[in-house]
Amino acid sequence: MHIKRQRGWEIPEHLATPEAAFLSRRSLLGAAAGLMAASAFGDRAFAAAGSGAYPAAQNAAYTLDRPVTPERYSGDYNNFYEFGTSKTVLPAANALKTDPWTIKIDGLVEKPFEIGVEDLVRTMGLEERLYRHRCVEAWSMAVPWTGFPLSKLVALAKPTSGAKYVQFQTFLDKAMAPGQRQFFYPWPYIEGLTLAEAGNDLAFLVTGVYGKPLPNQFGAPIRLAVPWKYGFKSAKSLVKVSFVAERPKTFWEGLQAAEYGFWANVNPAVSHPRWSQASERVLGTDQRVPTLIYNGYGEQVAGLYKGLEKERLFV
Numbered sequence: 001m002h003i004k005r006q007r008g009w010e011i012p013e014h015l016a017t018p019e020a021a022f023l024s025r026r027s028l029l030g031a032a033a034g035l036m037a038a039s040a041f042g043d044r045a046f047a048a049a050g051s052g053a054y055p056a057a058q059n060a061a062y063t064l065d066r067p068v069t070p071e072r073y074s075g076d077y078n079n080f081y082e083f084g085t086s087k088t089v090l091p092a093a094n095a096l097k098t099d100p101w102t103i104k105i106d107g108l109v110e111k112p113f114e115i116g117v118e119d120l121v122r123t124m125g126l127e128e129r130l131y132r133h134r135c136v137e138a139w140s141m142a143v144p145w146t147g148f149p150l151s152k153l154v155a156l157a158k159p160t161s162g163a164k165y166v167q168f169q170t171f172l173d174k175a176m177a178p179g180q181r182q183f184f185y186p187w188p189y190i191e192g193l194t195l196a197e198a199g200n201d202l203a204f205l206v207t208g209v210y211g212k213p214l215p216n217q218f219g220a221p222i223r224l225a226v227p228w229k230y231g232f233k234s235a236k237s238l239v240k241v242s243f244v245a246e247r248p249k250t251f252w253e254g255l256q257a258a259e260y261g262f263w264a265n266v267n268p269a270v271s272h273p274r275w276s277q278a279s280e281r282v283l284g285t286d287q288r289v290p291t292l293i294y295n296g297y298g299e300q301v302a303g304l305y306k307g308l309e310k311e312r313l314f315v
Ligand code: MTE
Pocket: 074, 077, 078, 079, 080, 081, 082, 134, 135, 136, 170, 189, 217, 218, 219, 230, 231, 232, 233, 234, 235, 236, 237
């Protein structure tokens, strides 16, 4: 089994989730299943937006310091633990059924709702942005994502004053995703941002890449891209976005908080406990390049962390 072969990113089995954490995640899931959000859009009969929305116009404000990584590299070297722990999850991810797909917006919002991804795309409009992506495993790529700013979804959701964090949840379907049969992982995959981070213009909800709808292994049909943070913050195949008062307990934090914290901002000066973060291997090349603080996006995001210096911002 792949799971037995320890990779840099993979935690050893002795660090698997303690039972208590596993059980609390299970009860969270149970509570979530009990919530049936009202649908604000359910009665609208939109025609499928589908691939007609691609390619979207590129937003020239988001430029790169390096060439775009060819899809043959970025599309065949993916972390998507729901479909296995190897980087070659592409064949297994074919089992992901993305149509129909709805996403639920709930928690501390004026009125919870559920919306189909194609309707969401139609409501939000799409743009293309060139972003760097830096995995905590010390490899990187540069990708032309298509999507819309997360801040637009926040505005649509109308969070109430008690909302401090946004929690992102990936689908849970053991029949479709063999990785989710590995009981020691705290499925479903959960990630979180502060409301302020979610409102930063760089935080992006992604529905396409390379000018077309997202291929499954990239996290179809909708995922996050948070380019100043390690890649594990960019949760894939989202089914729920919840506005909450407390800091969400994330998937990787649940497994090994000492190595994968809540903030996970990129910083070359703060090593992972098991390897240096000073440089990164650029996918599809034989280059290693120096890693930049906040993955090079400091000008846009450093202000988010004023007054939080005591937090473990870079783990
Ligand atoms: N989201 C889910 N649901 N499951 C995952 O295993 N892996 C994360 C992140 N989002 C992951 C996920 C990690 S570790 C990284 S680096 C990126 O997805 C990888 O995105 P990519 O496959 O598009 O490169």
